[in-house]
Amino acid sequence: MPRVFVQGSPADHYPRYAPEAGRGAVRRITEVGEEVLHRPCRDVTEFGPDLAALIDDMFLTMYAADGAGLAANQVGVGLRLFVYDCPDDEGVRHVGHVVNPVLEHSGAAGRRLIDDGEGCLSVPGVVMAVPRPDRAVVHGQDRDGRPLTVEGTGYFARCLAHETDHTYGHIYLDRLSKREKKDALRQMAAQRDEVIARRAAKATELSRP
Template structure:
């Protein structure tokens, strides 16, 4: 079994950080409550250097924030696009980006829901249990407009579902009960300074 899949295809070796990150600049991550996170994103219609530069910035921003995925509206851009560098439950690493992604509907009879911890870079420091299907298949395009299909299980399936939710204007708090949502926001308030201090230190480390 290959240990790394890039854009849904197995590769023999891959660096610790996606090469895109070396070209990127760090952008501010939007936080829950900001309008861009709570409305559906527009389809990407222009493929070119601006889109490639946005993807580069999103990879670096994701690594600085120690995330497994990052949607474009998390850097304030309301386009249907996300990047990811995420392991599945078997330790296989998945790296890539997906433009205009659509999750394939799964047969309810054949899917299992996993109720596991989930966090979000736009709710810094909070972790809550969120039920998600144990498998996901996403279809979309790459930055050149070529079709891509990505399949994930376990934690990577969770990542694909979480990032697609973002593009639909939904954060994971929207899937929680009122009490759990309040708990998550309390966690974020308590840990926010610590999270931002780590991000600042990572900016120094990654740009040094």
């Protein structure tokens, strides 16, 4: 069985970090409460070097923060786009990006909901239990505007749903009760500085020639 899928297709070999990261620069990650995270993003309509450069930056920023996925509004850009480098529950690695993602909902009622831990780079240092379907199918485009479909199960399905939510201006805290959300924000306040310092150190390491 292939151990890596890139843009939804099996790959024989793949480096530790996606090649895009080698062309990118680390950007600041937005945090819960910032307006860009809480409003729907715009569809991408222009495909070209600017979009490619944004994707490169997003990959490097994601790796610097030890993330499994990152949406464009998490680097302050209100476009419907995310990148990912995420394992599924069988340990298969999935790497890629999706422009203008749409989460397929047909048959969702028959899917098993998994109540498992979920974090977000825009809510640093916090993991909360969030129910998500154990399978997700996302349709969208690649950086050149070509149509693509990415399917995932388990933890990768959670990643696909989580990142698609971001493009509509939703964060996972929106799926929690008021009490749970307050608890998450308390945890963030206690751990944020340590997490940000760790990210800065990793960014310096990854940015070295």
